[in-house]
Amino acid sequence: MESLYNLGEKEWLACCGSLKFAQEMFSAGPFSNYQDALTAATDIWFNKVDVNGWLEAFAAHPQIGESPSKTHKSPTSAQWSKGEQSTALATATDSTLQELYEWNIRYRQKFGFVFLIFASGRSTPEILAEMKRRYQNRPIGEFELAAKEQMKITELRLSKLFSANTTPDSTTKIQN
């Protein structure tokens, strides 16, 4: 008897804000473990979600250094964002936050999407330095790099999703 994680589109959308990603994960599932889900997610993100879907997923993130909107489509995603940025926020000062704010604007003006970084455990000065370095990139190079950062974020969130659904009485878990 194997446990299957029968997760819905809403849960997948909290991991990655592309509707196509969520739909494809739902179709590919249910998964018996985290590793299978991660393999499917990686394939779907890089081979099936188109560039519009990438932009859609990027748009689901708050600006780094800012809290997610209270009306965020996915409350789970919004809460995870906060946690992922906790080191950054703990190491921020008024002046680094101001600098982050200004570079966010500059970055968005050049690339047309929000600066995306796997922020877990990273300090604000580290993130700022990375943003300035990446600002030099060509738009297409930066676009692909941002997609790779999104995949790292998705991976972490998938692991949270699976560890949060390990109890036998979870409502989102079925037995077969």
Added chain:
Amino acid sequence: MESLYNLGEKEWLACCGSLKFAQEMFSAGPFSNYQDALTAATDIWFNKVDVNGWLEAFAAHPQIGESPSKTHKSPTSAQWSKGEQSTALATATDSTLQELYEWNIRYRQKFGFVFLIFASGRSTPEILAEMKRRYQNRPIGEFELAAKEQMKITELRLSKLFSANTTPDSTTKIQN
């Protein structure tokens, strides 16, 4: 005394349907010759226009095998599209046109933008074969490839723009 081609945003937009491209070309000009304009255009397209601008430019093209819409934003671009597709149309049969139509839909479903190819001098069977081959690509790879095809189209159109504006009495040419 050097001739300068003082072209407006409208003319640049006919070469490449990204507003950012047209604005940057207008700022970078006027150009004294085609080669200078091409150098600027290549830099702007690959280094300054963001991925949204690439999608905007792609969207300005009709589906291959179809006539541009009569309400196209740029009548010059629409007319050039027709010319660029003349070999394709001359070599098309009802069945290849139907196949082209079906593959256009399939391609757009996978990639989220219109199939773009430097069509000048290419027959419909050639274009169809290329579309089927490119359909196998990953979305990001195909996106970058389409941008390179767009640049080839822009290059040809720039050359038309400059050869059309060589007469000293051209209204879009100034002397200094």
